[in-house]
Amino acid sequence: MKGGLVVVAATAAVAVAPLVASTYHVLLMLPFMAYAVVLLGLNLLFGYAGLVSFGHALFVGIGAYTGAFLTSHGKIRSLEVILVAAAALGALVAVPVAALCVRYVKIYFGMLTLAFGMVFYTFVLKFYRLTGGDEGTPFLRPSLLGRSLDAMPKIDYLVGPYYYYSLAVLILAALGMWRIVHSPFGLCLKTIRDNPVKAETLGIGVTRYRFFAFVISAIYAAVGGALLGPPTGNVDPTLAYWTHSGNLVFMTLLGGFASFFGPVVGAFVFIYLQNWVMSIVPYWRLIFGAMLAVIVILAPEGLMGLVTRRRPAPASRA
Amino acid sequence: MTAHVVNVLLSGVFHASILFLVAAGLQVVFGVQKIFNLACGSFYALGAYAGVSAVGWYAGVGGPPALFILPLALAGLAVGAIGIVVERGLLSFVYDRDETFQLLLTFAVVLMMEDAIRLIWGTSPRSTSGLYLTYGQLRLFGAVVPVYNLIVIAASLAIALSIGWLLTRTTFGRIIRATADNREMAEALGVDMRWVYARVFTLGTALGTLGGALVIPATAAMSEMGIELIVEAFAVVVIGGLGSMRGAFVGALVVGVLRSVAISVYPELEMLLIYLIVIGVLVMRPRGLFGGAAA
Numbered sequence: 001m002k003g004g005l006v007v008v009a010a011t012a013a014v015a016v017a018p019l020v021a022s023t024y025h026v027l028l029m030l031p032f033m034a035y036a037v038v039l040l041g042l043n044l045l046f047g048y049a050g051l052v053s054f055g056h057a058l059f060v061g062i063g064a065y066t067g068a069f070l071t072s073h074g075k076i077r078s079l080e081v082i083l084v085a086a087a088a089l090g091a092l093v094a095v096p097v098a099a100l101c102v103r104y105v106k107i108y109f110g111m112l113t114l115a116f117g118m119v120f121y122t123f124v125l126k127f128y129r130l131t132g133g134d135e136g137t138p139f140l141r142p143s144l145l146g147r148s149l150d151a152m153p154k155i156d157y158l159v160g161p162y163y164y165y166s167l168a169v170l171i172l173a174a175l176g177m178w179r180i181v182h183s184p185f186g187l188c189l190k191t192i193r194d195n196p197v198k199a200e201t202l203g204i205g206v207t208r209y210r211f212f213a214f215v216i217s218a219i220y221a222a223v224g225g226a227l228l229g230p231p232t233g234n235v236d237p238t239l240a241y242w243t244h245s246g247n248l249v250f251m252t253l254l255g256g257f258a259s260f261f262g263p264v265v266g267a268f269v270f271i272y273l274q275n276w277v278m279s280i281v282p283y284w285r286l287i288f289g290a291m292l293a294v295i296v297i298l299a300p301e302g303l304m305g306l307v308t309r310r311r312p313a314p315a316s317r318a
Numbered sequence: 319m320t321a322h323v324v325n326v327l328l329s330g331v332f333h334a335s336i337l338f339l340v341a342a343g344l345q346v347v348f349g350v351q352k353i354f355n356l357a358c359g360s361f362y363a364l365g366a367y368a369g370v371s372a373v374g375w376y377a378g379v380g381g382p383p384a385l386f387i388l389p390l391a392l393a394g395l396a397v398g399a400i401g402i403v404v405e406r407g408l409l410s411f412v413y414d415r416d417e418t419f420q421l422l423l424t425f426a427v428v429l430m431m432e433d434a435i436r437l438i439w440g441t442s443p444r445s446t447s448g449l450y451l452t453y454g455q456l457r458l459f460g461a462v463v464p465v466y467n468l469i470v471i472a473a474s475l476a477i478a479l480s481i482g483w484l485l486t487r488t489t490f491g492r493i494i495r496a497t498a499d500n501r502e503m504a505e506a507l508g509v510d511m512r513w514v515y516a517r518v519f520t521l522g523t524a525l526g527t528l529g530g531a532l533v534i535p536a537t538a539a540m541s542e543m544g545i546e547l548i549v550e551a552f553a554v555v556v557i558g559g560l561g562s563m564r565g566a567f568v569g570a571l572v573v574g575v576l577r578s579v580a581i582s583v584y585p586e587l588e589m590l591l592i593y594l595i596v597i598g599v600l601v602m603r604p605r606g607l608f609g610g611a612a613a
Contacts, residue, residue, distance in 0.1 A: 052418045100601050107354055107417055111556060112600050118549055119593040126586040243545055246356075246425045253422060283437055289429030296423045297411045 007261065014167060018159050026159045027231065032271045033166040034227035039252050039263030040177045041220020046249065047257035048181055049213045050193030051102075054110045054245050055117030058097075059090045059218040061240030063225025064139070065124065065131065068235045071140035079142035079165065079230075083223050090222025091215055098214035102207055105196075114242055121240040136236030139229035158231055166227055173220060174264070180216065181260065189213055250292055256302030265303055321460035326582045327575060328458070332467040332536070334574025335474030339529030340547060341554040341566040342481060343522035349498045349561035350518045352417065353409065356424040358526045359548030360431035361400070365530025366539040367435055368397040370444045372531075383452050386535075387469065394524075394531025401523025405516050413515070428545060436541050445538035470532050477525075478567055485563065494518060498561065550577075550589075553596045559606025568607060 014033075018026050038060055045051045063086035070076040070085060101112045124131040131137060141150060141157065144165050149157050180186055192199040192206050200206050229235050238244060247270075255266020277284045299306055344358045372393030373386050381389070404427055412419050453465035485491040496504045497514050505511055530543075554573050558565025573592055580587045599606060 052421070054421075100597070104600075104604060107421070107560075108600070108604055110418075110421065111354070111552065112597070114549075114552065115556070115593050115596045115600065119590060119597065122589045122593065126588065126590065242549060243428070246428070249422065250425070283433040285429040286433035286437065289426045289431075289433070292426035292429065293408055293423060296419050296426065297408070300415070300419060 011171065015164075018163055023155060023159055026163065027155075028271055028275055030158060030163065030166055030231040031228060032268050033170045034224045035248075035251065035267035035271065036170050036224070036264045037173045037227060038221045038224030038248060039255075039267050040173055041217035041224070042248055043217075043252050043257055043260075043263045044177065044180065044189070044213050044220075045217045046252055047259075047262070048186060048189045048193065049210055051105065051109050051210065051214075052249060053101075053113040053214075053217075054242060054249065055113030055115070056217070056221050056248050057240045057242070057244035058113075058117040058120045059094065059221035060225035060228065060244070060248070061120055061124065061235075061237070062086070062090050062093055063222030063227075064229045064235040064239050065137065066222070067142070067226040067229045068137035068139040071142060072138045077140065077143045077148065078146065079144050080146075082142055082226055083169070086222040086226040087219045090218045090225075094215045094218030098211050098218070102210035102214055114245065117240060117242055117245055121237055121242070124240060125237045131237070134237060136234050138234050139232070141233070142230055162230060169223065169227060173223065177220070178260065185209070185212070250288070252302075253292070253295060253300075254302055256304030258301050259304035259308070262302055262304040269303060322582070324459045324461035325463070326578050328461065328463050328467060330575035330578030331471055331571070332574075333578060334570040335471045336529045336533045337547075337550060337554055337574050338474055338478065338566055338570035339532070340526045340551045341558070341570055342478070342563060343525035343529075344551055344555050345558075345561055345563055345566045346481075346494070346525070347519055347522035348555070349563075350494055351409075351413075351515055353420045353424065354417075354560075355519075355522065356421065356548055357404070357427035357431060358522065358551060359544035359546070360428050360435075361398070361523050361526035361544075362530035362533075362547050362551075363435055363539070363541065363544030364397050364400065364431060365394040365527030366534045366543060367439045367444065367530075368393045368527065369531030369534045370446055370539050371439075373446045373449060373535075383449065386446075386449050386452060390531050390535070391473075391528060394528040398520060398524025398527040400527075401520035402516055404523070405519035409519065410512070410515070428548075432541055432544065435544075439539075439541075441541060443538040443540045446535050450535045464536075466535055473532065477528075478563075481563060490517070550592070553592045556596045556606060557599050559608040562606065562608040565606050565608035 014029065017029060038056070042053065042056050045053055045056075066086040066089050067082045070082050076082070097113075097116050101109055101116070104112060125133060127133075141154075143149060144161050149161055152160070181189075188199065188204045188209050191202070192204060192209055196206050225239065228239070251266040251270045252263045253266070254270055255264065255268075256262030274284055274288065277287050281287070295302060301308075340358055340362050343361070344355055347353055347355045347358075369390045372389045376386055376389040377383070408423055408427065409420065412423055450466055451464055453469065455462050455464050456468065457463075483491075485495060493504065493509055493514060496507075497509060497511070501511070504514075530539075550573060554566060554569035556569075557572055558567070558569030572595075576595070577588060577592060580591050
């Protein structure tokens, strides 16, 4: 109950942020919300299925490039259409990739996903005519709910309609993921993570469940990736690079993969901390690398782990 | 025509020699410690920068240009000492954890090293001016080949043979192989794991830094070179089989030569081809060409 109140309060705070916070901070919320969608999906694999993907930037890239393509080559500007197309394309690519990857676990799973991610990266980098190579492809301003907002100044568009649109997508994505992880499907995934052999003997199709978890997480990554485009107005291949995949796992771990909202917290802290550090020294990787090392060694359950550990669990008091 | 083929093949083999060194470092660490070290590319970059600095210093004090390869290789080996710092200071805390955390910890090292290199050497590419052709060029079947390339190829072969000798003929090598096979058993027989892990990781690191140092007369040192090379080294070990030295050797040749051929025939294919092979190998033979059943 208490957790529910915190979530409602946090959502309300995000909703009123454009009214009270500075434009700079409000603009930072946009990548946060996009990454939060990506990470909700990634954590279905990482936290709930126990599979660490080092290639999820592939699907972020697919979502972002879908949007860029539709707006600049296809003359389609509706964000609803873009998000649906990104999800569909993400799923379409994920089906063969997932079918091959989920046959493996642990390090081999991570390596195979990394290899697929790099295939896509080299493809967008090298096929210049199609993708613009390292310069990327422009992501033109999408229309929201059928209304073209081209006349609006860019900042007003981003901190106004686009902000609330992103928030709505994030809330829907979170509600959807909440349903998924609390469904029998989610329970089966956790069983598989904790004991795959036992799950198999209980009649759970381990590979099949991992496959669906992978495809769902890819859809989330593609939708989040499409949301990343409009604020910068351009998508480039670094979105699909392996270090970006690594950063996605980093954010999830930072927030806490064992908690439903951990990845969302991780995205928030990562984005703001990165901006703050970069405003002081250009060497954010040095500081973030050290931070990641400390988290891995001392607090593997991330920030949410630190918060929940302080409160004694009700069960231990009984 | 022959000249072109020889050129493409030899530049492929040169690249393969460097790749082999880095991949061998990756393999020895994975074989013994079961850690996939993402930071081996960063060690490679560190070795490259250290090499540039050492050669620059050497030219500054007026050493004979013909011997520049000595300070170069020594600098590469010397910065390999960072391996013991990373192993004792970071990795030793997570040996009993899930391999995901070990992987992420090496990713943390990747992030730190990239900026540490920028902090020390700046952001612009650094190169050794004109040392590449110190040893002249050689005509081979009509192709003009820098002698330096041949020296590196020979050095890499010699290192491959020494690693083979180290693993099969020395006590340390037997301990390494025993640990790779069965850690608990080796420990029960009185092998101090901390001692083995520290040495193995430092050896793996030094192979990477040496590879980086040897490559820089031929190319410029850039801060991104590490994260770019790791994905190639990764392709090498996957094709060859994780943990296998023979695999690293064959894998490096496959990746090095294929890449060189792809660049000369259809440049867009370059790494795409390599990754498609990697996926093919992972799907068909996840243990790689030389991966043992217990790897």
